[in-house]
Amino acid sequence: MRGQVLGVDQRTGEGLVAGDDGRRYRFTPEDWAQRGEPAIGLHVDFEAEGDRALSVFAMPAAGGVAAARHPAPREPASDRNKIVAALLALFLGTLGIHRFYLGRTGSGVVMLVMTLTVVGMLVTGPWALIDAIRYLVMSNREFDARYARD
Structure with missing residues (x-):
């Protein structure tokens, strides 16, 4: 068959x-x-x-000739830019703006609310810095796969 x-x-x-x-x-x-x-x-x-x-x-x-193989399905391309996300994290990161930009609304709200307190600023500052470094170190392919819109 x-x-x-x-x-x-x-x-x-x-x-x-x-x-x-x-x-x-x-x-x-x-x-x-x-x-x-x-x-x-x-x-x-x-x-x-x-x-x-x-x-x-x-x-x-x-x-x-041997049967042609179909190419692997393409991974979704993100309409978001990792440089923009990193810059938002560096300059407005304590407010969680970069999280809203990437569609991570829940954690963006948490960062925004935490920023209202001094202790929260001490937490969201390093959090945003780590996010910025992660975005810059992450490959374009991984960034697109992680932050593509569904």
């Missing part, structure tokens, strides 16, 4: 194939019958036994 790989767990190597018959079949790394690893979107040929896909082979693409 033929089908298409729907997903593969990178830790265990187990995967799921959508068969041309409309059913889904599980496979394990032992069922993958060729070198290389399965990839999402890869067209495959396999033997079906119950809900299992056995002897799973990648289908060659047109012209005998």
Whole structure:
């Protein structure tokens, strides 16, 4: 039977194939019958036994070339800038403005309320400084993944 790989767990190597018959079949790394690893979107040929896909082979693409792998899904890009967040944390950080900017409203309110007291200022000052340093040290990819809008 033929089908298409729907997903593969990178830790265990187990995967799921959508068969041309409309059913889904599980496979394990032992069922993958060729070198290389399965990839999402890869067209495959396999033997079906119950809900299992056995002897799973990648289908060659047109012209005998190995089937093209689909690129991994892109991580969400953030519309927020880590430099702006760091500057807000440095200059207005005790008020929690950088937290509001990044969509962390709850902690922004906590910082704003704590700033009303002297003891709270002693807490929010270092908190904001640590946040600013974290934003600057964090990679763009990690920043985008963490602070992207849902």
